[in-house]
Amino acid sequence: MWSFIWCLTTIFGGHDGLEPTDRLIPPGWKGNPWGPVASRARATGEIPPIPMTPLMKQWDQWGRTVLRDGDILLRRGDARLLFGHFPFSRFIAKASGSLYSHTGIVSVEGGAPFVYDTTKAGVRRQPFSVWILDNAGPFGVKRVRPELAAHAAAAVRFCRAAFERQVPFDYELSLDDRAFYCVEMTEKAYRSSGLPLSEPIRLGDMENMSKFPVCVFVFLQISDLKLDQLVFFPGNERHGIWSSKNLVTVYPPATPAGPLDRGQAEKKPSANGEGQKTASRDESRTR
Numbered sequence: 001m002w003s004f005i006w007c008l009t010t011i012f013g014g015h016d017g018l019e020p021t022d023r024l025i026p027p028g029w030k031g032n033p034w035g036p037v038a039s040r041a042r043a044t045g046e047i048p049p050i051p052m053t054p055l056m057k058q059w060d061q062w063g064r065t066v067l068r069d070g071d072i073l074l075r076r077g078d079a080r081l082l083f084g085h086f087p088f089s090r091f092i093a094k095a096s097g098s099l100y101s102h103t104g105i106v107s108v109e110g111g112a113p114f115v116y117d118t119t120k121a122g123v124r125r126q127p128f129s130v131w132i133l134d135n136a137g138p139f140g141v142k143r144v145r146p147e148l149a150a151h152a153a154a155a156v157r158f159c160r161a162a163f164e165r166q167v168p169f170d171y172e173l174s175l176d177d178r179a180f181y182c183v184e185m186t187e188k189a190y191r192s193s194g195l196p197l198s199e200p201i202r203l204g205d206m207e208n209m210s211k212f213p214v215c216v217f218v219f220l221q222i223s224d225l226k227l228d229q230l231v232f233f234p235g236n237e238r239h240g241i242w243s244s245k246n247l248v249t250v251y252p253p254a255t256p257a258g259p260l261d262r263g264q265a266e267k268k269p270s271a272n273g274e275g276q277k278t279a280s281r282d283e284s285r286t287r
Contacts, residue, residue, distance in 0.1 A: 019078060020133040021126065024050055034124035035166055050130060060129040062269040063113035067106045067128065070144060070152020071250060072186055072241060073115060074100040074234050076137030089136070091215045093234070097207030099138035099253050100234035103186040103241060104131060107156045116159035117182050120171075123163045138253035142241065144195070145248055154193030159185070172224065173231050175200065183232040186241060197244040200230040207238075 025033040026047050032038060041047040052060070076099060077089040089101035104117030106128070113128040132139070144152050162185060170179035180188065190197050204227030209216055220227075233240040241247070 021130055024130065032122040032124065032166065034126050035122055036125075036164055039125055050127070052129065056129040056133070059132050059269055060112070060127070063106075063128040064111060066250065067108065067113040067141070068143065068152070069106060069108050070149075070155045071106040072142040072247065073104045073106060073128075073131070074138075074140045074142070074242065075102050075132070075135040076100050076139075077102045077134050078136035079119075088219075091212065091219060093137075095206045095208050095212050095216065096233045096235070096240070097238075098234045098236050098240060098242070100140065100242070102134075103183050103234055105155055105159050105186055105189055107159065116156075116163055116185075118162075118167070118169055118180050118185050119182070120169045122166050122169060123159075123180070123185070125163055139251070140242070140249070140253045141251035142244070142247040143250045144190075144246060148195060148246055151190055151193045151195040155189035158189040158192040162189075173229055175230060183234055183241065187232045190246075195246060197246060198232060198235060198239065198241050200232050201239060203227050203229045203231055206233075207236075 021034075029038065029047070038047060042049065076093050079089045079101070093099060093101040102117065104115040107114050107116060107125075115124075115126050115128055115131040117124055117126075117131070162180065167185075168179045170181040170184060172179070173181055173184075175184075177188065187197055203225060219225075235242040237243055
């Protein structure tokens, strides 16, 4: 197996396994750096405030203008396994035929957009201008249809409750409610009020599985997952949350590059969806 890992490292380059928001964690902080305890610590000044770069300010203003409670944010991150050698986010997105690997739900609090999602650290609450820093590719926004707006409020309440309880991360990608992975929490937030967005599909039925045999082999070797496992996906026009008839597109994605691409050219946020900007890693490191 390690020969395969060596090949992946050669193809995709070195990576320390950290995403930009990981670099914002105060030295020595224990526990979820974006959980309830950390949020209160930031509010009281125990944790220093996060410096806003010009790009972050632009995204913050865009979010205040465009985003609403319950909006579903979809991004392609750069989360990795095996000490940064396995490009997990890109693999899941490409193998499932999606532009995206991660989802979150917006809550407008005090006039500012925050995003509730979950990672291996647990359920998080991040300012949108921080959350977007981990975007490494396409970014899109979906919203429930106007006649279904009451479900958006219920979804936000669900996320806040999961945040306060600190529901653990679902490494098994199971369909029960003991733990959540990101798309599962988004889906169940809306299902909590009776509005399903999508149906789970088998891992083995991912649209592009056959195109990435090496990545599939490594993925199965480093996890306990099986190909018959039912999983919720960000999806595309044919399946997953993106395809939901109960949602409308607020911000469409740009066209991605080739297989397992490293990201798109950087563009500033645009209210009409024709220009996008992924926060650069260089800028995120100099905040």
